[in-house]
Amino acid sequence: MFTTSRGSTTSERVRLRALTEADVPVIAQWWNTPDIALFNDRMLVQKPQSVIEEMIRGWSENRSGGGFGYAVEAEGQLAGHASVYGYNARGIRAYEKAGFVVEGRRRASVLHQGRWFDDVSMGILAEEYLTRHRNPKAP
Numbered sequence: 001m002f003t004t005s006r007g008s009t010t011s012e013r014v015r016l017r018a019l020t021e022a023d024v025p026v027i028a029q030w031w032n033t034p035d036i037a038l039f040n041d042r043m044l045v046q047k048p049q050s051v052i053e054e055m056i057r058g059w060s061e062n063r064s065g066g067g068f069g070y071a072v073e074a075e076g077q078l079a080g081h082a083s084v085y086g087y088n089a090r091g092i093r094a095y096e097k098a099g100f101v102v103e104g105r106r107r108a109s110v111l112h113q114g115r116w117f118d119d120v121s122m123g124i125l126a127e128e129y130l131t132r133h134r135n136p137k138a139p
Helices: 023-031 049-060 089-097 126-134
Strands: 003-005 008-010 015-017 072-074 077-085 101-112 115-124
Touching: 023 049, 077 089, 077 101, 089 115
Parallel strands: none
Antiparallel strands: 003 008, 008 015, 072 077, 077 115, 101 115
16 A cells, blocks of 8 residues: 655655655765666666766756656656566566557667667656556556
8 A cells, every 4th residue: 555645655654755865876876886877778888976976966857868767757757668678588578567568669779698688678657657556456
């Protein structure tokens, strides 16, 4: 069950809230961790901390930049988009379990361990999200 209070949404295991400036260096450091970086970019190339911090600030301010997005706020309602690499089957299943659907693919656009994989675009509409969380058994 999700509860919503001013500026955050909370469940038993997850709390979504606005990004703060104190979060930026922590997320940037995490972004450059090799095991995590495999799922963040097409190539495993560490970037300078300052570059990553600016990218994260841009997302937080809803500036166009990397083409990645997790959620946008539209009239107080959540809608979401995710870009997931085809080799990340667990990630795709997790998004599907949360109600996201495949909206499109950029075929064979990601090289990973010598093989080409699709870049899978997934999304959920605000009304789908709200229906699902008002009635957790909704498909």
